[in-house]
Amino acid sequence: MKKKSRTKNQSLFARIQSFLDSQDDRLTEEMERDEEPEPPHESKLPVWGQTVEGLASGEIRFFDKIYPFAAFLLALFIIAVLLVTASRLPRFGGDSNPALNEVTERYLEDGMEETGAVNLVTGIILDYRAFDTLGESHVLFTAAVAVLVLLFDAATEKQDLLENRDYDLAGDTVFREGVRFLLPVILLFGVYVVLNGHLSPGGGFSGGAILGAGLILHSLGYGFAATEKLVNRKSYGALTVCSLCFYSLSKAYSFFTGANHLPSIITSGVPGRIFSAGLILPLNICVGIVVACTMYGFFSLYKRGRI
Amino acid sequence: MNLFLWILLGFLVICALAATFHRNLLSTVIIFMGYSVVMSVIWVLLQSPDLAITEAAVGAGVTGVLFFVTLKKIRQVDDEYSEGKKHEEEKQD
């Protein structure tokens, strides 16, 4: 057993040695010096629970031995407890469950009048509990910035190395024609879902995701250069920043007037009309823009290291 | 409708297990996308159309695409990597 592990380590050692010659973070240099890569889903080294001599310090050895076992036990314990808990919860679908209380009642009975939204879910997330949703769109923003940090590659800014090497779907006539046919429908549906968020199922987030998917499809069918006319780095930044700022500031106004019991200039309008429900429509549009740009931005960053 | 819900729930569990235990990453991702689609049907059954639209667009759409691009990126790294190696060997020859 021991011998076996040592031979395996040997190959590992060789690999390490070769790529440590360059401390550089740039991939290309490492790649040239390294050995054959392994297929991603096959592991050669059973490492947890088996340590390499002189490699790990005491804590790591301890951690290696105990981690899978402890994690397994913890998982089993939590699962068992949760299963018992689930069986003791209020009945599924019951109409006298504790969650159906005065809160739900007011949401359902006065929701349309108070928020102006026919789709009560949208009314709740963008009016009653707008603070959560303000946080939610910033979660997405945080993730977008973090992904940008991780994958932005200044080197691709000037030369389109990656794009040429990719299997190019844009050259595929069937695909391109399919996109030409589908794209308007998808984009129209996305816009409909965003704009009708307060009237029908959907809203800024779902519509934005659909629009983002449409943009992704566009870039696949016609190439990034074409999509860049619509969403490039500048417009991405401007759209996201403006939408988020508008969102934060308008919600700040709404919170401020609400908390100080001041009259707000924003009225909820006639429920059922498209220009109704006060801030909900503009907020849905903002969220939709942010989400669409972010989704496309994720894709573009993953695919070629820039927006 | 109850039976239908049971079938879908069973399908979810099977998909989750298959996604966990399947060895091929690409298949795992495809299974996961199937899982998301089933999930969005369940949400229609639970009377939450908002969630159904979102799950279909996000779970089966964008997340799936992100997984695919990641896998593709990984394969691309591998390709560049072996090309680089070939290149080096040629030089040595």
Place this chain on the structure above:
Amino acid sequence: MASFLTNNVEVVAIVLFSIGFTSLLLHKNLVKKIIGLNIMDTAVDLFLASMGYVQGKTAPIVENGIVEASSYINPLPSGLVLTSIVVSVSVTALMLALTVRLYHRYHTLNVDEIYLLAREEVRRK
């Protein structure tokens, strides 16, 4: 007080949660870990959404001006699930980006191998 059979959606959600949770903790392959994370998140969503469902009632979109609480399901869990979905897609994107970066550097998706390589790299310095 109910049981396993009446709370079927909740129980399935817990089963899915445990599948996701275990593979997030124990799987060595990073992509598998992230799939596990996603399964865990959707399971939590299913659990949450099942709390809002009321037998025989419709989606909370006011139709024909009927504003009685007894005709719609609880809309609050749906709103919370929407938030939770956004969080999970953000986290997934970040984790996948981390994976791509690690793969670029260490050419493997196995966390253990990456760990050994990284330790060795530190020792070299």
Place this chain on the structure above:
Amino acid sequence: MSWMNDIPLFSLIACLVCAAVSSVLKARAARNVTLGLLTAVFAGAVALTARGVLENTNVTYWMGHYPAPWGNEIRFGILEPFLTALFSGVIAACIVGGNRHLLSDVEEVHLNRYYVMLDLLLAAIQAIAYTNDIFTAYVFVEISTLASCGIMILRHTGRTTLAAVRYMIFSLVGSGLFLMGVIILYDLTGHLLIVPIHEKLVSLAQSGNYHLPMTVSIALMILGLGIKSGMFPFHFWMADTYGASTPASSGILSGVVSKIYIFLAVKVITRVTGTELFYETGLQNVLYGFGIAAMIVASVSALRENDVRRMLAWSSAAQVGYIYMGLGLGTPEAMLAVIYQILAHSLTKALLFLSASSLSDASGGSHSFHDLQGAALRNVPAGIAFTTGALSMVGIPLFMGFVAKYLFMTAALHVENKALLAVVALVVSAILNTAYFLRTVIRLWASEGNERFSPFRPSAGLVAACAVLVLANLAVGYYSQPVISVIQMGINLLG
């Protein structure tokens, strides 16, 4: 003075807006925006704390047009703005002190994004501290998780990325469990705001229904927050995370991010369940056990570590152990000690991380003890700062750490069946602390091994940040009584 009630709202929104705007600014401008923001948040929070102390009341502020069980709310008494002030101060000290490392560790193109992350982190901290709604807390916990991952990965080394992956995995498990707890709680009570949940839980506990789900949901929430803040069996990510990030991030992660989760746990214990109900569940015994174990095990790990920053990380795990031990004791005195420990550890750890990084700059960038021999003589200001921090951690009178340990000791002595073990653990941990910190300090001031490296001049920002933190440490340690009475008032308002 009702206009002061608007301060939390405006400082929160300002953070979010500044974050969005900073993402298109140049690094320098973004830095100035962040520093201005930190100053404003600090000033606002100090003013609110002062008003809280003068008026001794809680203020509930609607976030929207709807009252408690329907709309979101924030609430602030004394502790919430007090901790906000503390955390914004620590963040400011960290970025001023760690600026030189930031410039070298973070690529030029990405530098403004560091400040975007900090702004978002600051917003999340305030929201978690102020919020009166448990689901909002979850959303902002996620923002703080992503933002803290962001401030780590801005340093593009393989090790940092790996540490970030580990950190994220543990954090996500923690958030998943926390959310699960919130959901079960919602199913039982039908509320998400803390006050109605508490009322409903009290009546549920009296009726005896749903006893198990209630306990499980609270346990899941505490466990989730525990994992995220580095509670004992889940503290393994800390060494990598704190050891591999840029020094400013290490200070912020250890001094601020893990502490805000602990404060949320305190809020769950004191406000959501109420202390009495929580201590009926028996969960405090688990926390007590984990805390005691952390105090010993993590200290032993620190003793065996050969890298000064990893040693500090293990020491953080041990200090978090003190906090959970205090929560496990379950008396008002112990709660006082817990909050004081949050204050003490936050200030001291930031100081230690900053000065340690400067000391290793004076030793050719190496963190190993061998190279750090005599580093304090080459870099006297950082040496003094590190020594102060170490003395505080060890618990020498006059410093904050002493007061914290004293408070824990007196609190432990008042709990009959837990006193013995707690006191033994406190003594053993103090001895271990002394061993590893004094060993380090002696090495730092030893005159041999001086020749290899030349004297080093730390940057003005670092000296200023360290000086402020040292002075704060001494001042709060020496005049501990007023601070303790403010914290005591805050705790009374909280529960």
